[in-house]
Amino acid sequence: MATQHSELIHAMVLREMQEGVIRDGLWAQALVEATYDKEKAKAIYIRLRAANMQEDTKKLLVKQIQQALKSDEVKRKDFISASGLKKPR
Secondary structure (H helix, E strand, C coil): CCCHHHHHHHHHHHHHHHCCCCCHHHHHHHHHHCCCCHHHHHHHHHHHHHHHHHHHHHHHHHHHHHHHHHHHHHHHHHHHHHHCCCCCC
């Protein structure tokens, strides 16, 4: 059963193809896997490009999480350094 995320990615790939956006390297790989049958190559290209998009999405999420953790660490350091301040009288 395809997940909603997977369906969205496949729809994005299809939209790219309809707009004429094809990644040459992936298309070449798809053609080779399909023994140069263009119809089979289209299906293979969709699978390859969807996997590529999923990997890009994972990398982006990891990067965003790492940045958020780093930002949180800085905020904690600021809080700790400010906690030693005395209240003004």
